[in-house]
Amino acid sequence: MESYFECLKKIAPEIVEIIEKRYEILKNISYYQPIGRRILAEKLNLTERIVRNEIDILRNLGLINVTESGTILTNEGEDILEKLSNIVYDIKGLEDVKARVKEILKAKDVYVVPGDADLNPYVLKEIGILASKVILTLIEDVKIIAVTGGQTVKEVVDSFPTCSFKDILVVPARGGIGQEVEKQANTLAANLAKKINGSYKLLHLPDTMDEEVYNLLIKKEEVQEVLNDINNADMLVFGIGNAIEMAKRRKLSQDMIEKLKKVGAIGEIFGYYFDKAGRIVYSTTTIGIKLEKIKNIKYMIGVAGGSHKAEAILSLGEIKNNTVFVIDEGIAKRIISLEK
Structure with missing residues (x-):
């Protein structure tokens, strides 16, 4: 009917x-x-x-x-x-759209808000509001939440209601990236902890560094302590990036950006760059969550807005299967059109 x-x-x-x-x-x-x-x-x-x-x-x-x-x-x-x-x-028939996208991604679940953040920036706020509600339905048995940086994750944190989960620890999933402190993982971890009346630890390190520096820092006790918490997180809230956009934000060299284009890099999360087939084609030397650890995370919450992010989401390989996505209509409809 x-x-x-x-x-x-x-x-x-x-x-x-x-x-x-x-x-x-x-x-x-x-x-x-x-x-x-x-x-x-x-x-x-x-x-x-x-x-x-x-x-x-x-x-x-x-x-x-x-x-x-x-x-x-x-x-x-x-x-x-x-x-x-x-x-x-x-x-808009978004319930049917949601079901189709979940089927295509083979995702744990999918939530869709009306609109396209590429056309209307307020849609990111709507994603943040919905994602915060989704997280609240899952948070009861969570002990550690890790969060990445970025505008969309910031909207999630900003939209989070004041509540009381004193036993929850919030940590940054990675080091800092770029100059906008308000969008960095450290800032968002601290802000979310305050919203939920929980505790937090910070990772006062850059997102990307050379291997020699990395090997020195990774041995420090205070760094190891935070990394242990990050890798034992029950919930990870993360943004999804376009590979070339993220390479530029990380100030990778122009030669490296050209190499990423040549190998077909499309999506990026946690410093890992994926091609259309879901293969990792490049990864940066970073301190933070490692890809091999995320299979143990109970709740993966991926947030993204803007139809241009559709290909990046599709490129995430098996990671999609364990993720609850909160996206906008623009992304959802483009994912469907790309699969036709």
Whole structure:
């Protein structure tokens, strides 16, 4: 039997289009408020005339207010937006999309949020909110959580509610990478520990180093202690990177980047670079979690946003089978299209 929304699409497709458009408008206002009409039009890739008309309608419905600083949601608007999220999920048929992606990846589980982070950055926030809820359903029997760095994992930590799990230790899965301290694994580990009222340990080391330095540091007692905790984690929350993007972030040489392209590197996690067939084609000398240890981790939570990450996820080989993925609609639909 066809769903209510499938019937609605056939008999009144314009209604579905209006619902989806107004959902996007309310979502963008929620994320960027207060926001001016011109900037809102740019975010939505709509003309100012269309946005002006929609703002007038939403204001008359009592869902938004237009202030001197810009447009904001009313309390009723926030309430409607929350309810609308479930409706849009059903309209887009994301339950079927989720099931298909889980089948393709042979993943432990898959969760999908509407939208594409490549087009709308607020979608990363939605991934963070959903991932934090997923983690909360699994956290009861967890003793050690390891987290990687990156914007998407940061959204997970930022979205985490204040709660009390005093017996949980949070550790960074790896050393630091790049200049943005707020996105580094150490920072995110400490912030998550504070959110859950747990404890944390830090790894005050760079993500990548030469082998001689690595061999010296790995012998230090304080480093070994943290590494032992990392490799005994019950849960790992990690982002998934595009191989070439991550190589540039790690400031690999141009020659090495060209080599990665030549060997077909597509995806990256924990300093390991994978090709289309799921083979490791390169790995950096890093201090942190090792690939051979992750098979013992009970809960692997992989988070990613933006359709350009689809190939990277597909490249992860058998790691996919033990992972719970929280991704966006853009990634999910591209994974399906790539498998056709």
